Amino acid sequence: MLEVNVTGKFFGDQKILGACKLKLKPAERISILGPSGVGKSTLLRIISGLDTNFEGVVKCPEKLAFMFQGPNLLAWRTCYQNLLIFHPEVSQTGATQMLEQVGLGDKGFFYPDQLSLGQQRRLALARTFLSPADIILLDEPFTSLDPKLKLEMLTLTRTLLDQSKSTLVHVTHDISESEYLMSNAVELKGNPATLHHQASDE
Amino acid sequence: MRNEHLIRLVSLGALLLAWSALSIIMADPEILPSPRSVIQKMGELWATGDLQKHLLDTCFRILWAFSLAMCIGGFLGYFMGRNPLANAWIDPWLIIFLNLPALVLIVLCYLWIGLNEVAAILAVTLNKLPLVMTLIREGARSSSSELRDLAKAYKLPKLKVLRHIILPELLPHIVSAARTGLSMIWKIVLVVEFLGRGTGIGRQIHTQFSIFNITGVLAYSLSFVFFIMLIELLIMQPFERYATRWRQHA
Ligand SMILES: Nc1ncnc2c1ncn2[C@@H]1O[C@H](COP(=O)(O)OP(=O)(O)O)[C@@H](O)[C@H]1O
Numbered sequence: 001m002l003e004v005n006v007t008g009k010f011f012g013d014q015k016i017l018g019a020c021k022l023k024l025k026p027a028e029r030i031s032i033l034g035p036s037g038v039g040k041s042t043l044l045r046i047i048s049g050l051d052t053n054f055e056g057v058v059k060c061p062e063k064l065a066f067m068f069q070g071p072n073l074l075a076w077r078t079c080y081q082n083l084l085i086f087h088p089e090v091s092q093t094g095a096t097q098m099l100e101q102v103g104l105g106d107k108g109f110f111y112p113d114q115l116s117l118g119q120q121r122r123l124a125l126a127r128t129f130l131s132p133a134d135i136i137l138l139d140e141p142f143t144s145l146d147p148k149l150k151l152e153m154l155t156l157t158r159t160l161l162d163q164s165k166s167t168l169v170h171v172t173h174d175i176s177e178s179e180y181l182m183s184n185a186v187e188l189k190g191n192p193a194t195l196h197h198q199a200s201d202e
Numbered sequence: 203m204r205n206e207h208l209i210r211l212v213s214l215g216a217l218l219l220a221w222s223a224l225s226i227i228m229a230d231p232e233i234l235p236s237p238r239s240v241i242q243k244m245g246e247l248w249a250t251g252d253l254q255k256h257l258l259d260t261c262f263r264i265l266w267a268f269s270l271a272m273c274i275g276g277f278l279g280y281f282m283g284r285n286p287l288a289n290a291w292i293d294p295w296l297i298i299f300l301n302l303p304a305l306v307l308i309v310l311c312y313l314w315i316g317l318n319e320v321a322a323i324l325a326v327t328l329n330k331l332p333l334v335m336t337l338i339r340e341g342a343r344s345s346s347s348e349l350r351d352l353a354k355a356y357k358l359p360k361l362k363v364l365r366h367i368i369l370p371e372l373l374p375h376i377v378s379a380a381r382t383g384l385s386m387i388w389k390i391v392l393v394v395e396f397l398g399r400g401t402g403i404g405r406q407i408h409t410q411f412s413i414f415n416i417t418g419v420l421a422y423s424l425s426f427v428f429f430i431m432l433i434e435l436l437i438m439q440p441f442e443r444y445a446t447r448w449r450q451h452a
């Protein structure tokens with residue numbers, strides 16, 4: 001499924017990542033824990049193929065979904081368009097169903113600016129889960145949310161994950177998120193940062 | 203809002219009134235003709251077909267210069283905004299052109315290319331080009347890298363990225379380049395015609411000027427101003443509203 005074997009990643013002459021090995025089976029879930037600035041986003045960008053400038057090998061399935069720290073919506077497109085542009089194979093009915101599931105059933109023709117912050121987040125979630133991806137990558141999408149919204153988003157994400165049966169790679173600095181999503185926790189730490197699997201894994 | 207429109211109208215009326223009053227006080231139609239005689243002159247020029255003919259010629263030059271400057275300037279500006287190396291190469295030229303007086307460019311174009319249509323259109327285009335480049339470059343620089351990542355992660359085809367991300371993100375900058383560019387073009391196009399073309403509003407102003415016919419000068423100028431305000435109202439403003447429609451919902 002997913003095979004990561006990163007040996008080094010540099011920004012300029014500064015080594016950010018050291019040895020990071022990761023192997024996931026289909027439907028496996030993992031949370032990479034680490035403090036801010038340690039290199040979590042960097043690693044996730046490498047895994048997703050957004051960043052190809054590193055030492056090592058990554059084998060990642062083609063069909064992936066990526067959720068960023070911010071909602072990252074197209075402000076100039078409606079909710080429907082925000083979903084369908086990224087999932088051209090999905091029908092409008094499919095999009096409507098997904099919008100209903102995240103509680104935006106009546107907002108299809110709204111622009112993101114007309115939504116509340118929580119609704120924008122849920123739209124981003126809908127975009128991530130709209131069509132079945134082999135692997136889902138989450139880059140701290142629940143950080144900087146107030147506790148109530150965070151819980152709501154986590155519950156929704158878990159439901160959608162259970163439905164989709166996709167592989168999950170999730171990075172965060174908050175271990176409780178990993179518990180909610182029922183994922184195995186691994187740690188990214190050190191300078192340069194390396195991946196530490198706990199004894200309980202594999 | 204309504205109130206504001208009314209104030210604008212009254213203010214415009216006051217200007218006309220002041221002009222009328224001044225022309226009566228001065229009582230010299232050679233120096234300051236009344237609004238009525240200017241409008242009358244416009245009517246005459248319209249009846250002979252002169253006004254439309256020259257307006258059309260000027261319009262043709264504006265259209266060419268505008269399109270050329272927007273396309274070339276948009277492309278170059280975007281390229282410079284996305285590529286620091288290209289920017290380093292082109293920027294010094296840009297600064298020189300930005301600071302070159304319009305008149306110098308016009309005269310040089312005529313001298314080097316000749317007194318023809320190509321030189322005229324090129325002179326207008328070159329005057330507008332640096333402005334478009336700077337504005338579009340600013341837009342390209344402020345474009346979001348997160349949306350690019352999003353497009354890349356979902357493997358969006360290039361054409362879709364252009365249509366749904368790059369162009370909409372750039373649109374406010376394109377609109378402002380179009381608006382400031384247009385208002386610059388129609389000041390310069392008259393000078394270009396004045397100096398070296400046989401037709402167009404600028405040429406007619408030259409003719410009227412050389413026979414010291416102030417009524418004629420005013421008739422041509424005001425028709426042109428009126429025409430431009432019409433374009434502004436009927437094309438540019440609706441376009442701007444369309445381009446920013448998603449914002450007004452907020
Ligand atoms: N484009 C870049 N250029 C230079 N340094 C970068 C770049 N992106 C990230 N870094 C550095 O790499 C380190 C890890 O960043 P990041 O992966 O974003 O951390 P995290 O996501 O864990 O908070 C930080 O020290 C950051 O300053």
Ligand SMILES: [Mg+2]
Nearest residue numbers: 040041042140
């Ligand atoms: Mg990060």
